[in-house]
Amino acid sequence: xxxxxxxxxxxxxxxxxxxxxxxxxxxxxxxxxxxxxxxxxxxxxxxxxxxxxxxxxxxxxxxxxxxxxxxxxxxxxxxxxxxxxxxxxxxxxxxxxxxxxxxxxxxxxxxxxxxxxxxxxxxxxxxxxxxxxxxxxxxxxxxxxxxxxxxxxxxxxxxxxxxxxxxxxxxxxxxxxxxxxxxxxxxxxxxxxxxxxxxxxxxxxxxxxxxxxxxxxxxxxxxxxxxxxxxxxxxxxxxxxxxxxxxxxxxxxxxxxxxxxxxxxxxxxxxxxxxxxxxxxxxxxxxxxxxxxxxxxxxxxxxxxxxxxxxxxxxxxxxxxxxxxxxxxxxxxxxxxxxxxxxxxxxxxxxx
Amino acid sequence: xxxxxxxxxxxxxxxxxxxxxxxxxxxxxxxxxxxxxxxxxxxxxxxxxxxxxxxxxxxxxxxxxxxxxxxxxxxxxxxxxxxxxxxxxxxxxxxxxxxxxxxxxxxxxxxxxxxxxxxxxxxxxxxxxxxxxxxxxxxxxxxxxxxxxxxxxxxxxxxxxxxxxxxxxxxxxxxxxxxxxxxxxxxxxxxxxxxxxxxxxxxxxxxxxxxxxxxxxxxxxxxxxxxxxxxxxxxxxxxxxxxxxxxxxxxxxxxxxxxxxxxxxxxxxxxxxxxxxxxxxxxxxxxxxxxxxxxxxxxxxxxxxxxxxxxxxxxxxxxxxxxxxxxxxxxxxxxxxxxxxxxxxxxxxxxx
Numbered sequence: 001x002x003x004x005x006x007x008x009x010x011x012x013x014x015x016x017x018x019x020x021x022x023x024x025x026x027x028x029x030x031x032x033x034x035x036x037x038x039x040x041x042x043x044x045x046x047x048x049x050x051x052x053x054x055x056x057x058x059x060x061x062x063x064x065x066x067x068x069x070x071x072x073x074x075x076x077x078x079x080x081x082x083x084x085x086x087x088x089x090x091x092x093x094x095x096x097x098x099x100x101x102x103x104x105x106x107x108x109x110x111x112x113x114x115x116x117x118x119x120x121x122x123x124x125x126x127x128x129x130x131x132x133x134x135x136x137x138x139x140x141x142x143x144x145x146x147x148x149x150x151x152x153x154x155x156x157x158x159x160x161x162x163x164x165x166x167x168x169x170x171x172x173x174x175x176x177x178x179x180x181x182x183x184x185x186x187x188x189x190x191x192x193x194x195x196x197x198x199x200x201x202x203x204x205x206x207x208x209x210x211x212x213x214x215x216x217x218x219x220x221x222x223x224x225x226x227x228x229x230x231x232x233x234x235x236x237x238x239x240x241x242x243x244x245x246x247x248x249x250x251x252x253x254x255x256x257x258x259x260x261x262x263x264x265x266x267x268x269x270x271x272x273x274x275x276x277x278x279x280x281x282x283x284x285x286x287x288x289x290x291x292x293x294x295x296x297x298x299x300x301x302x303x304x305x306x307x308x309x310x311x312x313x314x315x316x317x318x319x320x321x322x323x324x325x326x327x328x329x330x331x332x333x334x335x336x337x338x339x340x341x342x343x344x345x346x347x348x349x350x351x352x
Numbered sequence: 353x354x355x356x357x358x359x360x361x362x363x364x365x366x367x368x369x370x371x372x373x374x375x376x377x378x379x380x381x382x383x384x385x386x387x388x389x390x391x392x393x394x395x396x397x398x399x400x401x402x403x404x405x406x407x408x409x410x411x412x413x414x415x416x417x418x419x420x421x422x423x424x425x426x427x428x429x430x431x432x433x434x435x436x437x438x439x440x441x442x443x444x445x446x447x448x449x450x451x452x453x454x455x456x457x458x459x460x461x462x463x464x465x466x467x468x469x470x471x472x473x474x475x476x477x478x479x480x481x482x483x484x485x486x487x488x489x490x491x492x493x494x495x496x497x498x499x500x501x502x503x504x505x506x507x508x509x510x511x512x513x514x515x516x517x518x519x520x521x522x523x524x525x526x527x528x529x530x531x532x533x534x535x536x537x538x539x540x541x542x543x544x545x546x547x548x549x550x551x552x553x554x555x556x557x558x559x560x561x562x563x564x565x566x567x568x569x570x571x572x573x574x575x576x577x578x579x580x581x582x583x584x585x586x587x588x589x590x591x592x593x594x595x596x597x598x599x600x601x602x603x604x605x606x607x608x609x610x611x612x613x614x615x616x617x618x619x620x621x622x623x624x625x626x627x628x629x630x631x632x633x634x635x636x637x638x639x640x641x642x643x644x645x646x647x648x649x650x651x652x653x654x655x656x657x658x659x660x661x662x663x664x665x666x667x668x669x670x671x672x673x674x675x676x677x678x679x680x681x682x683x684x685x686x687x688x689x690x691x692x693x694x695x696x697x698x699x700x701x702x703x704x
Contacts, residue, residue, distance in 0.1 A: 071436035287639035
């Protein structure tokens with residue numbers, strides 16, 4: 001069988017490019033891809049991704065490490081299922097396996113042993129927080145220069161690569177949408193602040209208030225844990241503050257759906273008396289009554305991009321014998337509004 | 353460190369039982385579990401499931417092989433996400449990893465190479481069909497006596513172990529629910545018949561008709577592929593047969609939701625003119641308008657049970673050095689009705 005070197009020479013590209021094309025990893029110009037595939041075909045060069053991984057003492061697996069939360073069916077949440085679908089698609093295309101592993105939230109986790117024991121060749125971390133034990137565990141991967149990406153969580157340490165969505169923008173747009181309708185006293189039901197994405201949402205909310213010349217009022221902040229149950233619980237606090245609220249923005253759809261359920265049960269009309277906007281554009285958003293206005297987040301694309309990035313680094317490392325390391329490896333995808341009925345009001349219905 | 357043999361002697365149980373307790377695999381009497389844990393504690397015996405797997409040249413992974421369907425986000429479907437959540441929970445408790453792999457539907461798949469190369473120690477097959485290539489690939493695992501289970505698909509070959517839901521019963525109950533309201537001409541929108549679960553649903557539907565003394569009418573059968581889109585497409589055929597239909601039973605919620613959407617767009621009232629019942633009790637069922645009557649299927653429990661069964665066989669094989677092999681290893685979980693509004697009618701509204 002021809003060698004990778006011969007294919008590279010015939011196609012007029014680097015050996016690394018041959019690897020990337022043959023492993024179907026990373027963005028490659030269509031023209032380059034065709035040149036490589038033609039050269040490979042002429043020389044009878046084939047690559048079985050898994051077989052070649054094994055030959056190198058590799059597992060052929062991309063590890064995905066998830067928080068284990070008792071009683072929560074992670075795959076059944078829109079957030080994780082979409083990210084995992086994106087990861088799964090990219091991993092499938094590359095002919096690799098996806099090894100799911102659970103960690104205890106808030107605890108140290110020995111990612112490096114997964115690499116040492118060849119259980120995984122590359123790692124994606126989902127649902128990570130800024131809690132010190134978690135950040136420390138992740139930092140160790142950066143120091144060891146193994147191929148990994150964190151999804152939807154950023155750290156100050158710029159050696160930690162991540163794929164993010166622009167939650168500052170999403171939350172800004174949601175609050176601005178309410179403010180633009182003349183609503184002024186906007187409550188904000190946010191998730192726990194050990195997620196950078198919660199902190200980013202708070203920043204976006206504050207920026208929208210500031211632009212509208214409205215003072216930030218801490219007493220209009222409510223906290224949940226991104227579950228529907230915590231949204232129902234938040235309804236009690238929202239109802240107690242009802243005479244000081246024109247609308248509520250929520251940090252995800254599940255909390256918004258719980259909140260709407262709770263305030264509707266108390267006889268308060270949504271959006272009539274209290275417009276509500278969610279965040280995520282989950283499956284349920286279009287189905288509930290009233291249909292939920294929300295912020296669209298490209299979770300599937302985030303998962304796909306993170307998997308492509310990490311496999312691209314793996315291929316580069318295989319080809320060049322050294323990790324990427326250099327450069328800022330933070331990728332940010334945009335968010336946008338998806339307005340339905342729950343956030344829309346007419347002046348006449350407002351009680352201000 | 354004490355040996356497993358010493359723990360077994362002190363607890364008065366077999367070494368296999370010690371393994372099962374320490375690996376947290378399979379059903380164990382609480383009293384036995386306590387005896388083993390106390391003996392282990394007294395003797396300072398610890399077991400790290402993954403470490404012990406590696407010591408035996410094992411991967412510590414349960415493989416889950418899924419069909420790859422382009423453009424379908426498998427994790428985002430209620431069916432797969434629930435089964436995977438159940439599998440994930442059991443695998444997490446046992447300290448093992450879950451290796452997701454994709455196969456091409458309808459093609460041969462080399463499951464045994466996953467065992468030979470130590471990528472997995474046990475295997476679960478999801479979304480399998482009765483197509484000959486698929487059955488042949490799965491039969492090879494039975495012949496090789498490796499630990500595996502098929503989920504929600506049964507084969508005539510009794511050496512193939514499976515965890516099933518009683519879809520014959522579920523579909524019987526759905527049709528009977530419509531018949532009990534005096535409706536007689538029941539359409540049936542089923543999925544592809546290369547799934548045993550589709551064939552079982554057809555049997556249940558036919559049994560309900562027979563009990564009600566109604567002749568089976570093949571022209572009232574409609575076919576989809578379990579997608580919402582195929583439900584919308586089926587609406588056209590249902591509308592063409594409308595003057596011969598009192599109600600429609602569907603083989604899953606997504607097809608039912610698509611069907612309802614299609615017939616409502618044609619101005620036909622559901623349930624007023626045409627009661628519809630779905631199947632699965634997915635998240636969306638309670639949210640749509642009208643709320644969907646459906647059949648509840650314990651998908652999460654099926655996934656969990658399949659994972660527990662296969663890990664129990666793995667533990668037994670480890671402990672006793674030989675596979676289980678014997679006995680009928682088909683587990684069937686019950687289904688039940690979840691009646692909401694889409695299937696309910698009053699005599700006055702019927703057009704018969």
